[in-house]
Amino acid sequence: QVQLVESGGGSVQAGGSLRLSCATSGYTYSSVCMGWFRQAPGKGREGVAAIDRGGSLSYADSVKGRFTISQDKAKNTLYLQMNSLKPEDTAMYYCAADFGCRVVAPALLQYNTWGQGTQVTVSS
Numbered sequence: 218q219v220q221l222v223e224s225g226g227g228s229v230q231a232g233g234s235l236r237l238s239c240a241t242s243g244y245t246y247s248s249v250c251m252g253w254f255r256q257a258p259g260k261g262r263e264g265v266a267a268i269d270r271g272g273s274l275s276y277a278d279s280v281k282g283r284f285t286i287s288q289d290k291a292k293n294t295l296y297l298q299m300n301s302l303k304p305e306d307t308a309m310y311y312c313a314a315d316f317g318c319r320v321v322a323p324a325l326l327q328y329n330t331w332g333q334g335t336q337v338t339v340s341s
Contacts, residue, residue: 218243221241221331222241223312223334226310226335226336226337228338228339228340229302233302234302235299236299237299238295239312240292240293240294241293241312242293248319249317249318250315252266252267252315252323252327253267253295253323254323254328256309257307257309262325264322264324266284266286267286267315267321267322269318270290274286276323280299283300284299285298302337307337309337311332312331313329313330315329
């Protein structure tokens with residue numbers, strides 16, 4: 218059974234940094250994309266960043282230059298390094314998997330397996 222478990226969320230002041238992790242298990246797919254998404258209170262879930270097994274990347278415009286997605290294949294772990302955090306980055310952050318990935322993009326409808334989320338709160 219595929220499992221995605223996020224960690225690393227917390228509360229920081231604006232301008233600070235956090236690194237989220239997503240431990241994955243239960244699959245051996247070669248063509249998989251992993252993505253980070255977020256959902257703020259009262260808003261829809263939106264894509265943040267995505268990466269495929271080959272290392273191709275995609276970011277939402279709102280986080281380009283501030284967030285970095287990466288993966289450690291040996292540890293089956295996905296990361297999201299978040300720098301220069303802003304209050305508008307406050308949200309529940311989710312990692313997700315797109316099995317049979319054809320396009321590397323944090324596009325919500327492509328992803329079919331989700332973690333439980335980790336909360337990020339940025340204060341001004």
